[in-house]
Structures are given as C-alpha cells and as structure tokens.
Amino acid sequence: MCPQKRNLVSNIFAKLNEHIREELGQPASLMRLLAEHPGIRVTLDPPRGSIAVASVVPWHKLGAEKTCPWDTARGGLLGWKMDALSNYGSFRLQRPEYAQIGRCETSAQWSCDISELHGFAASKSALNDFTNTDQMVKADSPALISAITREKLNENLAHRGIRIIRACQKLCV
Known part of the structure; x- marks a missing residue:
C-alpha cells in the first residue's frame, strides 16, 4: 500500500476511534487538543472554601437541570461537541445514575451541632x-x-x- 493510502486509512481509523471514545464519554478530542497544544493548559486553583452557600457544591442538583420547559427527566447532562462539519453544538446525555445522586429525607428526631x-x-x-x-x-x-x-x-x-x-x-x- 502506498504511503498516501496508508496515511488516509490511518486518519480514518483515528477519527473513528476518537468518535467512539467520545460517544462512550471519554473526552478524546479534548485530550488530543491538549496533546497538540500543551501551552493552553492552565492550572485551576480550587476556590477557597467558606461557610457561604455559594461555596457548597450542589451535588443534589447534578443531572436535575432542565434544558427546556417540557423536559422532565432527571439525570440529563448538557455539553458541547464538534459535529462532522467542525461546528460546535450542544448535546444532552442522559445518565440515569445521576438521577439517583440527590435525595431528600425528613426526620423529626434529627439534631446537629x-x-x-x-x-x-x-x-x-x-x-x-x-x-x-x-x-x-x-x-x-x-x-x-x-x-x-x-x-x-x-x-x-x-x-x-x-x-x-x-x-x-x-x-x-
């Protein structure tokens, strides 16, 4: 096989592999971008914790965000990805396990410090x-x-x- 065809086949398989990994939830294109352009990496310092409600991670809301008024399913995550024409667009991924994360229990006997x-x-x-x-x-x-x-x-x-x-x-x- 000539080098040009081998290169084309290799590129097709690489794109297919990346697409499959993206569909399975692995950020393959992001990992490739960071490998190709290491200068865009920045460190993110965690926010200083405080007793303010804004510093508490709202885990009970993970997957509860509604993207439209008629959306009633919990466990949905909204993200962005590039389509086949290299345009970015939003997409929604349904993850039932996220719908299970938050729950509310009320107990009359509860007390705390x-x-x-x-x-x-x-x-x-x-x-x-x-x-x-x-x-x-x-x-x-x-x-x-x-x-x-x-x-x-x-x-x-x-x-x-x-x-x-x-x-x-x-x-x-």
Missing part, C-alpha cells in the same frame, strides 16, 4: 471570609460565646435576629 453546618445563605457577617462557624462567631460576635451556659444559650436564641430558631426556644428551657 450548628458548628458543623456549611452553606449559610444570609448573615450580617461576610460569610466568604470564614471557613467555619466558630471563626465567624469569634471574629464578629464574641459576646455570644462569653459564657457557655444554658442561660447564655437562651439569651442568644431570644435575640431578634435569630428568627429561624424561635421554635427551638421552648425546647431549650
């Missing part, structure tokens, strides 16, 4: 400045923890700014 909570949505404190609740209280409200007693807890729970905990006030007596 508030210092274990992350993902506060609102506060007068700058939530992005703190990696845990203890840091926030020590920096912004040391008077709230000047004494660790039931009386101090009841005083803190009675504060007008703690509206969400009003129902718990009666339990702490």
